[in-house]
Amino acid sequence: MERFYSCSCYFTDNIFLEDYKLHIRFISENQFRKNYQNILRSLGCVSEDQFRDVTGKIQTEVERRRNHLVNSAERAAVVKETYTPLHQHVYHLQESFLAPEFVEMVKYSNSREATFEGLLKLIQKEAAPRVFRFPIFRKEFCNELIEELEHFEQSEAPKGRPNTMNNYGILLNELGFDESFITPLREMYLRPITALLYSDCGGSWLDSHKAFTVKYDLKEDLELSYHYDNAEVTLNVSLGKEFTDGNLFFGDMRQVPVSETECVEVEHHVTEALLHRGQHMHGALPISSGTRWNLIVWMRASSHRNKLCPMCGKTPALVESDGFSDGFTMPPEDATAHNVACLLT
Ligand SMILES: O=C(O)CCC(=O)C(=O)O
Numbered sequence: 001m002e003r004f005y006s007c008s009c010y011f012t013d014n015i016f017l018e019d020y021k022l023h024i025r026f027i028s029e030n031q032f033r034k035n036y037q038n039i040l041r042s043l044g045c046v047s048e049d050q051f052r053d054v055t056g057k058i059q060t061e062v063e064r065r066r067n068h069l070v071n072s073a074e075r076a077a078v079v080k081e082t083y084t085p086l087h088q089h090v091y092h093l094q095e096s097f098l099a100p101e102f103v104e105m106v107k108y109s110n111s112r113e114a115t116f117e118g119l120l121k122l123i124q125k126e127a128a129p130r131v132f133r134f135p136i137f138r139k140e141f142c143n144e145l146i147e148e149l150e151h152f153e154q155s156e157a158p159k160g161r162p163n164t165m166n167n168y169g170i171l172l173n174e175l176g177f178d179e180s181f182i183t184p185l186r187e188m189y190l191r192p193i194t195a196l197l198y199s200d201c202g203g204s205w206l207d208s209h210k211a212f213t214v215k216y217d218l219k220e221d222l223e224l225s226y227h228y229d230n231a232e233v234t235l236n237v238s239l240g241k242e243f244t245d246g247n248l249f250f251g252d253m254r255q256v257p258v259s260e261t262e263c264v265e266v267e268h269h270v271t272e273a274l275l276h277r278g279q280h281m282h283g284a285l286p287i288s289s290g291t292r293w294n295l296i297v298w299m300r301a302s303s304h305r306n307k308l309c310p311m312c313g314k315t316p317a318l319v320e321s322d323g324f325s326d327g328f329t330m331p332p333e334d335a336t337a338h339n340v341a342c343l344l345t
């Protein structure tokens with residue numbers, strides 16, 4: 001497998017402060033005070049104790065990120081050794097899991113005469129500008145996948161959470177879904193489609209991903225704050241179960257100031273996929289009953305992101321990591337040892 005890297009901004013940028021629904025950058029306490037003290041005050045963080053609480057939480061998150069590589073590998077090893085799946089077959093992608101409409105779209109996209117307009121005719125809905133909705137899985141498969149995820153949730157096995165914003169999701173590579181499910185789904189089925197829909201943002205060259213589930217329940221997380229993804233193209237599948245409300249909302253690309261943004265609400269139906277650009281800002285409204293499980297695949301194109309890190313907006317400063325990391329690769333002419341910082345030190 002190609003070697004993938006992360007950008008060093010992973011340790012400093014896009015740290016989410018849940019209590020204030022704010023993404024921040026932390027380089028040093030001085031910089032942090034200078035950039036955020038006023039904003040935090042206006043959000044209710046007024047006392048020195050509250051401020052200490054915030055910096056404490058930031059330290060914990062930075063520590064979690066520093067240890068993620070080692071901890072994630074350890075968790076994956078324990079899962080492999082100790083966890084017995086309920087539905088072994090859902091780990092291996094089969095065409096019978098897929099909605100016939102989706103298979104048709106893929107077939108068309110792979111044909112010689114495929115065009116963007118032609119594919120649009122097959123897609124049920126452009127739900128918001130360049131946000132596409134279409135059936136992807138059959139209902140029976142969605143049910144079995146949720147049963148498998150719940151079985152895993154209830155097991156003793158260690159669980160890695162996807163990011164600071166989701167407290168109840170599952171990192172699917174640790175559970176063993178990458179090789180024979182998510183990678184073939186991306187390469188054989190999604191890439192032909194994204195090549196037509198998103199050729200301007202890396203859609204033809206998706207070569208890695210980060211896949212996870214998110215879960216919302218009245219006793220757990222209810223909603224997801226407005227954000228952009230660490231992805232060129234994101235796949236979001238509604239798996240179930242039963243729930244009310246919890247629509248997604250989409251604003252503008254992240255370069256557009258929030259004050260100039262108007263959001264549109266997008267419904268998401270069980271068994272259907274939404275495809276959108278990772279930099280297209282979005283969030284999820286609170287559910288008001290039930291449980292909502294979604295499969296999220298952040299798909300990355302190294303050739304695209306190598307030029308500009310989508311999280312910090314700068315030339316990526318590569319740090320060594322493991323697996324797909326954050327999907328950057330090193331141009332051959334730069335491949336000298338001293339160009340890469342080691343994530344473990
Ligand atoms: O809850 C959802 O459907 C959205 C999840 C999402 O945007 C994300 O995890 O990046």
Ligand SMILES: [Fe+2]
Pocket residue numbers: 227228229234282
């Ligand atoms: Fe997202």
